[in-house]
Amino acid sequence: MDDERNHDAGNPDGGSRAASSQRPGPSRREVIAAGLGSALLMGAGPAQPEKRTMMTRPIPRTGEQLPVIGLGTWQTFNVGPAQKERAPLRDVLKRFLEKGGRVIDSSPMYDRAELVVGELLEGLGQSRTPFLASKVWTMGRAEGEQQMNTSVQRMGRGRMDLMQVHNLVDVNTHLATLRQWQQAGRIRYVGVTHYLPSAFEQMEKLVRQEALDFVQLPYSIIQRDAEARLLPACADQGVAVLVMSPFEQGGLFEKVRGKPLPPWAADFDCTSWAQFFLKFILGHPAVTCPIPATSNPKHLEDNLKAGFGRLPDEKTRAKMVKHLGL
Template sequence: MQEWTPTRRQVMLGSAAAALPLGAQAAADGPATRPAPDDLITRVVPATGERLPAIGLGTFQTFDTLSDRGRERIREVARRHWRAGGRVFDVSPLYGRSETNLGDFATELRINDRMFLANKVWSTGDHLWDDSHAAESLRRSARRLSRDRPIDLMQCHSLTNVDVVVPLLHAWKKEKRVRLIGVTHHDPVYYDVLADWVSRAELDFVQVHYSIHTRAAERRVLPAARAGGTAVLVNMPLEKARLHRIVEGRPLPGFTAGLGIETWSQFFLKWVISHPDVTCAIPATSNPDHLAENVAAMRGPLPDQDTRERMVRHMETIPGFDRLAAMPWYPGKSYAGLVSRSQAALRARSPWWPS
């Protein structure tokens, strides 16, 4: 891994932001929305100087539920995330009921316009350069999320229609429809393209899949973000429960005890956020207890470079680690929402399905 040195822009903004509040934090009215503790690990967003907690909350599949019981669980996840000092929530129109559910919970907690909301647009149009579909997606997202002010971060989801969407995002930012803009991808096959967009598109954020197992972002994406003063959101830091499946029943290694690591979630997440180019990791969960483990990673010491390398070497001794990418997402779990329902319906109709 290359040694990290801050850019001049990062040094200046980091110094200016030292006294700033957390990005979306404001005075609270009740126990569900009390101010965040001041001992959180936070990172500066270079484009604005605001600080964000290093652990956010993703919503892919986990927040796509229709049942009352499922909604109650993820309502508690959202509540605990905010109470623990979490401020970053990442969502997408692609995630079924996730936008609607998060919007409902944010309204109940009275945090709609105080959380740092990262959303996405996945859009083409009726013809090339037609932005009507994207514009409707933005309006629909604002309605679902009961958002009265501009969405904090709008991202081109998985580089879809990127040649059109990135200029459109810049237009939305200029028009104050959104505050910040970025691009995302989760598949390392596309990382060279992702890094090229980070290098040339004057983006505020890039979102990328990065974990103790999937470290390909270190080659080009993270250096490109560092060079351009681009903030980094990390998706799949827990590999969608696959890392936990591999270490199930195994004790933590003793050499991380001094870092306050008490769970495997802390082990994996502290490894990710200890990279100096990472702004915020956004693990997803529908389990309130797992949420508590995740947010605990944004307190206490972080591993240094030697310890990070030792953590990787330890994982490489665990059977199955080298085959993690072939495992299905969320092993042993199921999410009965709009996405899984639509997937099952198409699978029943189609004579071919990817293996």
């Protein structure tokens, strides 16, 4: 499977940007090579010793620490049972867990992704290790409970750490159910998601009025609407933040195609454009964990490196935006 132009959690929720309709973008391999090569040729400075464990951030409600780079499953994990389709994904999950990743996010909207994740984790003997997150995406209490029960069994083999109301669909109904499930110990955390900035006002109200544990939202170096009110609200109210679309469905790689990684990226231990984009996101203190998706083990390892070493401060983040002409 080639996910070089659909390399993140993307825009699964609107259903209007299928991979086949997108203008061809750059090869992820080309972008990584350009970044690494330029850093070497331009004297980016000595590499920092790699820490043995990925940095973590706490879930504000409980203090539980989560590794800062997660894994999305939209498109990439929607495959059949064939070995040739599943082998790269098995490798992705294996390396993800070995390198210290934990957060794996999916949805019943992603067709077979939940089932594939569950079966592969079971095959690896790792059903209990990850922090599993899925969503409810339907109308009505009974339908929601049925869908969530299916997700828990398919993906979590009987457990689920986080359940989120997908795109705020019938949000009040499902939040009431999720509260009951949480109190009964059937799930550990409750959250909401939306893929559109136009929903940020409603999400902010929920953040301030409901005792949410998580919000999942789109945020990137070029999509910074969440910085105005929603991210500050999450920080104020102690709500953890998962970030979808960190690479803008691969569009960020198109913007830097053929461009060298700036030598000052070494100042925050960055050696590729993927790390550049992810470290920008992690430079915001309200963010808990971006969740890029990939079926390519090499891309996964590149993404995970963003969770090690230094992060850019606010001044550097502004410099990063300016460097891309945004």
